[in-house]
Amino acid sequence: MNPEFQRQLYLEYSPARLLGIPMVLGIMFTLSFFLDDHRLGTATANTAMVLFMLISLLWGARQTIDSILEEYRERTWDTQRLSALGPWEMVWGKLFGSTSMVWYAGALCLMMYCLAKDDSAALSALIFYSVCAALLVQSIGLLMGLLAVQRDQDQTNSNSLFVIVVIALLAVTPWLMGIANITPYSLQYTNQNWYGMQLNSHQFHQISLLLALFWGGIGNYRLMTQELGIRTLPWVWLCFCLFLMIYLGGFIPSGFFSMSLAAFSVFSALTYLGMLVERQDAMRIKRLTSYFIAGNWRRCGEEIPLWWLSYLLCIPAAMILSFSDNPITQFGASFHIYPLAVLLILLRDCSIYLYFAYGKNPQRAMSLTLLTGVLLYGVMPGIFTAIGQNQLAAWFFPLWADSTIGAVSSSALQVIFIVHVTFKRWKSST
């Protein structure tokens, strides 16, 4: 048996829990049984599904976050990093071991749901969605825990991460509720347009969910690999960028321009994501520089920050959009999309984050960057627009400019300034 899975079982299983969980659930189902006029009906089915969701999503996410953060808090993380266990063994051992009691309780709820629900045609699909959604949220919980540890956030407690997972959960709840209302009719007749193909909507959702699970697992594997000190090139991130571009590109009208737009949007978003999820360590850039000087290209590849890769992928997409015959240049009277300016703004924002990350309080980099963002994107342009100085507003938010040259030049000036001060800060901190 996987040692990590076995250790988690040691921690989770106790006779009190094995008996206590069915007893508590039994009392709740007895209540729903009485509400259903002494039979297993809709109230019982709904209770079972709500309980399954609460247990598998909330308790499950909490367990997977704690499976990492508890190691960090109790100073046993080094013991795990020094073991001979591989990254995959660690990931699945923690993911399934820490949630073993969650699945025990969840299975009881699903069993009760099956007994109470008379719509057998949609039952298997509903169970599929429920189990996959729970696995996805638990996997994201593990991912968040690993990211917190990687960013050396010893101040991070599982509560703050748990709140983030709950917010994410609330965001996807409407979708989950929608797919939960599956009927045999809807299973047959809803379609999804993807790259012009008419696909069965539920099958498409199922495949999408499985792909999300796959990438969640790969993300966990990759982060665990890094934590265990195994050197890897960032192929996974590159593949994820391309996958997301292809996947999301299918939802917009097909064509070269729309594909470029999808690529530009996805790579831009992933540049921000890559910037935020990784620990932006000044010493990492120093290591990268020393490897570069030594001509050690493999090491350079291993040390390269993920956001650099997404950003590099953005450049050709921005070029294609800029010189395309079908540009979407104007969304409103005073707001324009200039791909090259957006590219520079992306670099400006990342540099602002790095400027704070290389400071004395890198843990505040995120909040300080957000504050700066509010000033640059909202307050300053707002003030100048209010007094009728649109040209000055464009200096802070270049997309307000009337011309591409104006937008690009003001963005470029901002980039030059912020890259310069960030470089100075990096030099002084290394």
Added chain:
Amino acid sequence: MIAVEHLVFEYPGLRALDDVSFQINQGSITALVGPNGAGKTTLLRCMAALEQPVSGRITIDDIDVLEQPRESHRVMGYLSDFFGLYQRLTVRQCLHYVARAQGIADADCEAAISNVCKHLGIADRLNMRPGELSRGLRQRLAIAQAIIHRPKLILLDEPASGLDPEARHELAELFLALQRQGMTLLVSSHILAELEAYSTDMLVLRQGKIVEQVSVKSIQQHKPFKLLLAQPVPNLAELLKQIPEIDTVKIEGNSLALLKIPENNLQQHQILKSLLALNLPVCEFAPAAHNLQDAYLQSIQEGP
């Protein structure tokens, strides 16, 4: 056994290890000493592949630690200064987990646990939880976890901190026993008197640099001589220069001198006669009680 070459490690604004190079022989117990902030813990963590240096190379038992960290973990054990134990598991479960995680087959785990517990004197505590053990026993459990897979090298960061004198003595005995089993130990500690009880070598680190690497035996062999006079002699330094066999190390208050003299007893007798011939009021002339701490302080003061 261990070769560290040109290791550089930096924290933002601080070079914690500055071109560190040294070698350690198999079967030795090396004391890693240095003032607070010298880089001892960073060095041990780099050697355990828990931190990534800016440059340099670490080889342990012919395994490049920075290239193959997982392979290197099979031949080494590491005890952190702030080690953690699984508080919700019993001692047996803790050891079983670590044994399995280090690649020991399930069928062999019981024998490995029994063996390591016998050596560490915790065989009667297997069903207790770490929180129920004393500080010394928890330390032993942590060491048991670090050596259960019988590594060739053990890195120990301040293993004796917080232990009472009896527990420290037992720990020293344990380290000597591990050395007899063929293991190589690198022990960082502030308690130099205790290190002297078991160390074969001393590695002095200051401000991220190796100041000195010496054999403890050579320290003990080259003890200086102490000359104590009944009353101060103002021109003591000049008088001592008149005896060519004497190399003066230090003079304190013109009444105490540390001297380097030949080890030959007859020569030492001749030097004493010469000292008396100079009318020096000698009241003590004997090997100085020079220990690891003196050698360490001397290295730190003389270092670059």
